[in-house]
Amino acid sequence: MVLYVVGLGLWDEKDITLRGLEAVRGSVRVYLEAYTSILMSKDYQRNLEELYGKSIILAHRETVELESDAILANAQNDDVSFCVVGDPLSATTHTDLILRARQSVPPIPVKIIHNASIMTAIASSGLQPYNFGQTISVPFWTETWKPDSWMARIAENMQIGNHTLVLSDIKVREQSEHDMARGIERFQPPRYMMIPQLITQLLAASSHATATEQPQNAVLSADSTLAVALCRMGTDTELILAGTLGELLALASPSIEELQAEEEQDDADEMASEQELEKRRAERAQIRAIKAFGPPLHSLVLVGKRLHHLERDYAAMHKVPGSKWDEVARQVYECKEE
Structure with a gap:
């Protein structure tokens, strides 16, 4: 299936694009990268979960850099969303995850959904x-x-x-x-x-x-x-x-x-x-x-x-x-x- 790398925009849960929202709602697992930036609204994780209708897994630095296999697990069969505050590729940190997905055997298709950033x-x-x-x-x-x-x-x-x-x-x-x-x-x-x-x-x-x-x-x-x-x-x-x-x-x-x-x-x-x-x-x-x-x-x-x-x-x-x-x-x- 697909690894979606989704930009959330700058402020709150409503900044996600319609394409991004569709991808997240269709994913079996949803991760929120939680160390390069944050949404600036109160209780943003709870608000995201209410809008998405999904539980969110917080992805801390060690999760992304040392446990990327867990994020990509079974992504050949299920859609997985990796959400990033701002634009997903404004920080090069996340290129490693994309490379791992595309270089896996068999390769995991990746779709990047951009958004506003600083x-x-x-x-x-x-x-x-x-x-x-x-x-x-x-x-x-x-x-x-x-x-x-x-x-x-x-x-x-x-x-x-x-x-x-x-x-x-x-x-x-x-x-x-x-x-x-x-x-x-x-x-x-x-x-x-x-x-x-x-x-x-x-x-x-x-x-x-x-x-x-x-x-x-x-x-x-x-x-x-x-x-x-x-x-x-x-x-x-x-x-x-x-x-x-x-x-x-x-x-x-x-x-x-x-x-x-x-x-x-x-x-x-x-x-x-x-x-x-x-x-x-x-x-x-x-x-x-x-x-x-x-x-x-x-x-x-x-x-x-x-x-x-x-x-x-x-x-x-x-x-x-x-x-x-x-x-x-x-x-x-x-x-x-x-």
Whole structure:
């Protein structure tokens, strides 16, 4: 029979295409890939099951990467649907499953049913998809692991004037290093990188490039790099904000008074460990990020120097109050009327 690889779109159960819905309802087993992205509606798994009339099997990373035989089991005789948030092939992760199906003996026919994804929703920023270069993903940094190899991709895009779509990290069903080292199967709460942390890591990586004698990769500036924040794209609460990196970051930054009050509160709590204080600071930062940009999912576009004046003007409809968007576009990006 057929392995259907079905895109679910961006928001909720109603974003599936009619062709995708028909395929899912006709499948014996339905899997939902549950680690590269999520639907942004409440109780989405239950709502999907009610619409499909089918039970859904959550496919975590280990399921897809290590147990693909179970997904493909008996697919020569029964239709099986593998559902992916967004478009099924926007993340190359799923090409391996398709190859396994087509290379099995006998081969399992595969039908791909496409849908909207962040790769198409970027056009809502006013920036033309034709003018985008390589897309990058930025992972959460830790104290001991701060990869920044993606800065070279940004630099390449910037060199030829292309925009860069920056995807923020998602941590679902992740274990702590402590639990992994001790073989404890316990998972941390889901985490979603939001715009402030994303920008902070981007600027830190750009500064680090100079310190490590890679000045060609130090291409970002808080004051002179234009960016567009894309938040909860495709939903009723979609939010698009444009400005310099510094202006976007400032939206979720505490005032001096707030910072002083929080420091005094932390200093007064003599019983709190540094780990507890760090957790408290992270919670405050998350509250500010949600207040400024709304809940996740968040992505960011770094604007390239080949910015067209129509792109500039369209994106300017989303600029933050008091932004220097037009001034930077004119003076730094040399974007003028034709």
